Amino acid sequence: MLRALFEWVDVMPSSISLRESLNGYVYLLTAHVVSMGLVAGIIGYWDMRLAGMALKWVPVSKVKSGLFPWMYAGVAVNAFTGFLMLYSQPMRYYPNFWFWLKMGLLVVVAANAAYFHLSIEKTVDEWEHDPVAPFKARLAGYVSLVFWVGVITTGRMTAYSGLVPQWWIDLGLG
Amino acid sequence: MSLQPFFEWMGGLRFSAFFLESVWPTPIVQCIHLVSVAVFVGALLLVDLRLLGQGLKETPLPQVARAAEPWLFGSFVVLVVTGIPQMSSTALKQYYSPFFWWKMEMLLLGVILTVTIRRKMASTEESQLGPVWPKVVALTSIALWTSVTIGARLIGLLS
Ligand code: HEM
Numbered sequence: 558m559l560r561a562l563f564e565w566v567d568v569m570p571s572s573i574s575l576r577e578s579l580n581g582y583v584y585l586l587t588a589h590v591v592s593m594g595l596v597a598g599i600i601g602y603w604d605m606r607l608a609g610m611a612l613k614w615v616p617v618s619k620v621k622s623g624l625f626p627w628m629y630a631g632v633a634v635n636a637f638t639g640f641l642m643l644y645s646q647p648m649r650y651y652p653n654f655w656f657w658l659k660m661g662l663l664v665v666v667a668a669n670a671a672y673f674h675l676s677i678e679k680t681v682d683e684w685e686h687d688p689v690a691p692f693k694a695r696l697a698g699y700v701s702l703v704f705w706v707g708v709i710t711t712g713r714m715t716a717y718s719g720l721v722p723q724w725w726i727d728l729g730l731g
Numbered sequence: 732m733s734l735q736p737f738f739e740w741m742g743g744l745r746f747s748a749f750f751l752e753s754v755w756p757t758p759i760v761q762c763i764h765l766v767s768v769a770v771f772v773g774a775l776l777l778v779d780l781r782l783l784g785q786g787l788k789e790t791p792l793p794q795v796a797r798a799a800e801p802w803l804f805g806s807f808v809v810l811v812v813t814g815i816p817q818m819s820s821t822a823l824k825q826y827y828s829p830f831f832w833w834k835m836e837m838l839l840l841g842v843i844l845t846v847t848i849r850r851k852m853a854s855t856e857e858s859q860l861g862p863v864w865p866k867v868v869a870l871t872s873i874a875l876w877t878s879v880t881i882g883a884r885l886i887g888l889l890s
Contacts, residue, residue, distance in 0.1 A: 587884045590768075591877060598773025612798050615790050623786045627776070709769060710762040717758050 560730075563647040575645035582642065589638040593712070595631030597705055599624045604705070606690075607673075607698030613688035617681055652731035654721035659711035666704045673697040735826060742822030750820035757820065764813040767806045768880065774803035775876055778853055782869035796853035803845075828890035834882035841875040844868070 566572050575581050605611035606620050643650055650656045677693045684691055690698070714720070741747060750757050777799040780786030787795050818825050825831040849868050852860060 583885070583888050586888060587881055590765075590884045591880050594768055594772035594880060595776070597769035598771075598776055601769060601773045602777060611802065612787075614794065615787055615798075619787060619789055623788060624780075627780065627786070705769075706766050709766050713762045713765045714758060720754065720758065 560651065563651045566644060566647045572645055572647065575641065581645065585638045585642050585645075588634060589642065592631045592634035592638065593709070596628055596635050597709060599628040599631065600705060601702065603628075604698040604701040607694045608702065609689040609695055609698075617685035617690065650715075653715055653718045654725045655711045655714040655717065659708055659715065662704050662707045662711060666701055666708065669697055669700050669704065738822040738826040741819040744819060746816070747820040747822065750816050757817070760813045760816050764810060764817065767809040767813065770802055770806040771810060772876065772880075774799040774806065775872065778849070779869040779872050782849075782852070782865040784866070792857050793854050796850075824890060825886065828886050830882045830885040830890055834879050834886065837875050837878040837882060841872070841879060844872055844875060 602611055603620055603624060606613070606615065606617060612620060673694070677691070677697060684694070689695070750760075777786060778792075778796050781788065781790075781792055781795045818831075849872055852865060852868055857865075
């Protein structure tokens with residue numbers, strides 16, 4: 558079913574014209590890497606604050622209110638350029654092991670962030686001045702850091718579509 | 732003086748051949764380089780946003796700068812260490828790439844700005860800085876490092 562969706566996009570005139578444009582991919586990937594720095598860079602310091610690795614003396618809510626608007630701006634550019642790359646070459650990414658692993662890791666970081674914001678963060682007023690946050694907040698920070706490293710790494714590895722486990726090749730998606 | 736002999740020498744090293752002949756070292760080094768870019772850009776932005784009157788605006792500037800500095804410096808060292816094998820194993824491609832030289836020029840300017848004016852400014856009491864210069868320095872810093880990143884990515888895409 559997913560394959561049908563990707564194949565359908567693949568023959569859409571707008572997908573084809575973006576795919577065949579001279580520099581579309583160059584602009585998109587470059588903007589994607591620059592905005593990645595903004596997103597991952599800022600989230601990294603937010604996570605390190607939670608984990609107790611950096612900015613320990615800055616109240617947690619100030620880190621959030623000061624940096625998140627910039628992070629969201631980065632997310633907008635990053636998601637938009639990423640989506641357009643996928644849209645323009647769906648059948649390049651469909652059989653790509655690293656691409657799917659990256660999508661999976663993004664789901665994990667999103668779920669971790671959602672869980673944090675909906676649960677532990679509710680009590681942030683009580684501990685936001687503590688240089689070392691409560692265990693659950695630190696854990697959320699560490700989990701996010703580790704999985705963001707995974708997202709960046711699998712993003713870079715997407716270029717190595719042949720360097721993947723044998724069982725993936727055996728699936729015969731390509 | 733041309734640097735071409737130097738790049739030819741680098742490309743001929745056993746060290747370079749190792750990266751070309753083996754499968755995983757190059758992608759691993761590239762991944763570490765890219766993760767370090769994120770750490771570096773984050774550390775940079777903490778201070779540049781602060782100089783722009785944004786970001787952690789309620790925290791004193793010198794304190795933000797002190798928090799960012801070890802990460803900025805540490806990630807830079809990792810960038811250099813993981814940049815060298817990528818450069819030496821594709822030495823002539825880099826030598827003939829205008830984007831490589833663009834990156835290195837912007838990098839040099841970025842480093843100079845960061846360790847001189849920007850560093851001095853970040854450790855100064857804010858009331859003495861006035862409203863304009865901190866913003867000029869921050870925007871210059873962001874422009875230079877964005878140019879480094881764009882140049883770097885274009886080496887791979889267009890050279
Ligand atoms: C002396 C230090 C550095 C050296 C020697 C170096 C060298 C390199 C080389 C040779 C490449 C591979 C280009 C290619 O052939 O595709 C690269 C990629 C890259 N570099 Fe650096 N680099 C250094 C520092 C930095 C810094 C400070 C930044 C950013 C702030 C940076 C950002 C990047 C980016 C974004 C890429 C492309 C990432 C990728 O797609 O793999 N580099 N670097």
